[in-house]
Amino acid sequence: MPTSLPTIDTAPFQNSFVDEMRGEASFDNRPRQVPGYHYSRVQPTPVQDPRLLAWSDELAAYLGLARPAERGPAVDALAGNLVTDTMKPFAARYGGHQFGSWAGQLGDGRAISLGEVTATDGTPWEIQLKGAGPTPYSRRADGRAVLRSSLREFLCSEAMHYLGVPTTRALSLVRTGDLVVRDMFYNGNPQAEPGAIVARVAPTFVRFGNFQMMASAGELDNLRALADYVIRRYYPELGEPTGPEVYVRWFEEISRRTAVMLAHWMSVGFVHGVMNTDNMSILGLTIDYGPYGWLEPYDPDWTPNTTDFGSRRYAYGQQPNVGLWNLWQLARALAHLVPDPELLRPGLDLYSSTFEATRHAMMLRKLGLTSRNEADDKALFEALHEALAESEVDMTLFFRHLSHAAPAVRQDPAAAAAAWRELLAAATYSASPEEEQKLRSWLSHYQQRLQQETAAPEAIREMMLAANPKYVLRNYLAQQAIEAAEAGDLTVLERLMTVLKTPFAEQPEHEELAAKRPDWAREKPGCATLSCSS
Structure with missing residues (x-):
């Protein structure tokens, strides 16, 4: 008889990031600076009446998880109301450039990772609850998310996967039963909206900004430890990080993956809307679905993000250049790991050449052209x-x-x-x-x-x-x-x-x-x- 699949509340979790990185375990959720650490241990804040609204059956099958009932222990876990014995929830510390300016410490302000489950092919995948309550990195926010943004993230994560775009995934969408006050366009018109939590899934949610934070704070031991962790777990083909040449090859591979991701975006007309460095995955995955959109009238200057209307920094046609700029900021952080920053320059060149070659190949397919006449x-x-x-x-x-x-x-x-x-x-x-x-x-x-x-x-x-x-x-x-x-x-x-x-x-x-x-x-x-x- 086949063994029935566990639900998320009975699945065993691993906790590599918590176990291997340096973290604080005070469980103090007050917004504050957290120097010297990669993460903070936190507890999700319970919600009133969690109810499952949507579930990704295919992703769950890959993760070896059974679909839960509309209400019950599994949905409690997906809402942050239940933390099992094998979960070690945490919020990551990172910084980033927002709209081109260094913003200092940012971090997971409303996202709390539960740990990792092992998929059916043996690979670990991190499950993170977005909207699960305040963390030390919430700054002036409440750590919550509303239904409209959570539904958009759930749908788009899965839609991008089926388009073939490198992306993080979404497992579930849970309505919390609570109301959350938001000023949708920051125009002095706050409204109470239904709250929700999306469980998003990726091998890791480490981003460019994690490395920028360590470099900016002068925490070079933490910087190296994080780089070595990512290389060992997610870039094992590079071998043990025993010397600067491994960091150089690693940066080149990050650049290559980022270029492929951007080419996919451009091919389907996707506009991310907020390409801050803290929204750039170290694995070259589309991450943080906020004010995104698809080109309808084709306009290279179009951005869906009202916050970006002044400069249109993140408009459709600017995305390839911003990808390169963001990689340059990552290179500045990783330069502390190599004897000469110029060793990282070939990675930036590889981004440009990979993007052009990938986009060109995609356009040939889009236009039905098999013979090549490059010029x-x-x-x-x-x-x-x-x-x-x-x-x-x-x-x-x-x-x-x-x-x-x-x-x-x-x-x-x-x-x-x-x-x-x-x-x-x-x-x-x-x-x-x-x-x-x-x-x-x-x-x-x-x-x-x-x-x-x-x-x-x-x-x-x-x-x-x-x-x-x-x-x-x-x-x-x-x-x-x-x-x-x-x-x-x-x-x-x-x-x-x-x-x-x-x-x-x-x-x-x-x-x-x-x-x-x-x-x-x-x-x-x-x-x-x-x-x-x-």
Whole structure:
């Protein structure tokens, strides 16, 4: 007889970070500076009436965990009301650059890690409760999170995974039964909102800012200990960290992974919204889903984050440069581990070359091009970005419709005019014929490039459909799920979860979820713009 899976309240936890790093165990949650430590032991603050709203079945199966009942001990553990004997909850200490300025000590202000569970393949995964109460790093905050931001993080973590983007995951979404006061746009209009906690999962939540904090405080022993811990556990292919050459290779691998992640973001039109160095995973995973969004009208200067409207530092088109800047800040911290900081420069160069090569390869697949003509294709890609921006084109719809139109044009060039006309009608918002002219010209050049391909039209179609999702988590769709969940209706959330698990499939029964952003969502809070408030 097969052994039944444990629920999270009966699963054994390991605690490598607590056991191996230097931490304080005062369990004092008062906001304060915590010099000399990697983390603080904390206890989650209980909530009134925890209830399970959403659960990732596939992730749970991988972790070897059974789905819990709507209420009960397992949900108590997912809400922070129950800490089992094998859990050693902690909040990590880190710093970071926020919007380009050093912010000093930050840390897990509302995230509390329970420890690690061992997945079915033998790898440990850390489970962290976001919104589980105050920690020493909460500063002036309450350590809580509201339903709207928690639901968005749960949905997007899983949606990005199924898009193939390197990301942290989300296991559960629990409503707390408490109200949390938030000023959504920091405009003097605070409201009481339903509270929630998302259990997010990753091999580790260590970020660039952990190393920056140690370097900034002059805690070089802590810096080296943290680097050695991360290398041994998460970069074992580099070998034992016995000399500076290992740190150099490690930084290069961090840079490579970060470049691949950024290329994935750009490929699907994802905008993180708050790429502070404390929101950069040391594993090259997308982390901290706050004011994110997807390009709808293609605009390189678009940011979903109202806090960023002044400088647009984290706009879509700026993300690759910010990734490099953030790595430079990490290199400044890691420079204490090597005899010459210049040894880390090749890692920055590797980021740039990896990003360009990865994005180029992804764009070839998105456009159904198998033969290579590097110089001409680079010019073709650059012209496309300009044309998309000028024509107010929905990025996701453009590439998805192109996936159907291009193979037909490849097979029958005479059908091009009608195919391109249909594509523009489906993918543009309100562009005039004059604004569409550059895109029409680009489509003509693309048609000529397509004729150079030797692959069969069906092979081109399959490649493009596998590279261009039909369904992404548009902000207005997330907002509809939030409003329904706040009213007690989980069907909208559950439908979205189902559809986003297969974003490249046609799923004709869910066609309306692939539609352009409706006019009513253009200015609606939560649909067009968000803030860091959660």
